[in-house]
Amino acid sequence: MSLGNNKEALLSVRNLNVRFHTRNGIVHAVNNLSFDLNKGEALGIVGESGSGKSVSCYSIMGLLPQPPGRIESGEAWLGNVDLLKASSKQLQSIRGKRIGMIFQDPMTSLNPYLRVSTQLIEPLLIHERIPKKEARKRAIQALEEVGIHDASKRIDYYPHEFSGGMRQRVMIAMALITEPEILIADEPTTALDVTVQAQILDIIQTRREKLGTAVIFITHDLAVVAGFCNRVNVMYAGRIIESAPTETLFRTPKHPYTRALQQSIPALHSKESALYTIPGSPPNLYQDIKGCPFAPRCEYATDACTTESMVLEAVNKGQSTACLREQRGELS
């Protein structure tokens, strides 16, 4: 991955640094994050809780609560607009029109006091300024496209009359109703049970293929990524530590953390009694970590890992890793 300004990318994030200023100190939530999202691509961002995957996307959308959050530096280019420096007017016209978003918990992301129809047509009324009747027709169609039967009736239901999976379908319909170029999905299946999860992923996939939407898929579930994304960024302690096409990542993971993650996926048919866990715990983000944040937990770590600064470098075609020893060819 080249980290120069990539003109072809749909969205190109450069050197994003996000800090939270709390009473207990400064949390270094996102550190020097750079990545590109290409047209029509499904990009997975994988990491454990607190690895900065949601925070980085919230920052791009201008949804980061400030204070306590603060975007210290960085750029996020969507065409020729830098989202991080855009005015709130500009952001309003981009959010919901060019970038749609789905949230983690479908139970709370719809307003309980308003009919689904009212909420569904809102983006159309704001961004396309079409008459209500027409908007309603499009909304019904959008609901049908995410697999809700009887959409013309159900559109007038209230959110509490839908199940969790149904609500997430409504959220998807709402986020995609204006046919945005980018869809940010923040753990859209975490709050749902597994069978519904598969359906939801399926729906996002078919809609994505039909509309050509690029998707940023935030998740902590490697299995979800495997079936869904073209490319994956693995995040740890607010940094991208490995980025590769999905297949490459699973076949030849280059960073010890990625490898450890894969080993910690429970396998159904393995007879081993104990599941592999990564020793230690994630680093304290109150400190500005020099070197590789994973070094204290890494079995391959050397002194150089904790002193030399960490850079994401290409090691294979399309694959880049931040592991210093891998870059030097010391591990293989």
Add this chain to the structure above:
Amino acid sequence: MAKEITSTADLSLESGTSLWRDAYYRLKQNKLALFGLYVFVAIGLFSLIGPWISPHTYDAQDLDLVSRPPSMEHWMGTDNLGRDVCTRIMYGGRISIGVGLAATLVSLVIGILYGTVSGFAGGKTDTAMMRVVDILYALPFTVFVIILMVVFGRNIVLLFVAIGAVEWLTMARIVRGQVLSLRKLEFIEAATALGLSRTRIILRHIIPSVLGPVIVYSTLTIPSAMLLEAVLSFLGLGVQPPMSSWGLLIKDGAEMMEVYPWLLIFPALFFSTTLFSLNFLGDGLRDALDPQSANN
């Protein structure tokens, strides 16, 4: 939830059941609250329509019939100037309930606007706005009203304003608290992510969501405003004779309660019945709009 749905089987599924409709059905099950509503409406109509039907006027003195006990001619007796107590209670009700409603309306408008802006803005703006409320809270009410009366002279409109000016403080605090917790909810975030402007979010998403607690609190504000009016009239700062209000009638009655008890009993009866019915209604509304608390 399932219980409500079975008990309201007549609901057509086509339209969907809003939370408001749910609350309405719950309210309908609450006999005490409904009773409160009916009593309040009855007293309100009695005060509003009564004076047109009554053969007496509120200020007509009949010095031959001074301080008479209840009779066929004067249902609730006459006062020390021979005025019909029943008619005076009707007029008094107009003023008392009117003050209650008007002051509540004032407090609603100011309180919702102030509270929403403060809660939604957050940070320093919020702190500054809430300190202003704290300061106003600390002002002794009676002194505040006396100053108003001295500066602007006595009149009923001023009474409305003075009471409304006190009642909006609590309303603003309630609304702010609600908005603070709402602001963090995901559906507000989702609305922002859809590109809605701040104003639109406040008008479409925040204000409708705070209405529940606001409605409950306003049914409790009406009696408290009426009580304030009564206190002021009792102290001689409110409505001036020969006009009447329930507070004024109670004050007059209290002065002569040993000799002519009906002068105190009837206005006090109307006043306390009204307050009770409003409180029952308020409690019922609270339970209806917030089913969680109803179970306790």
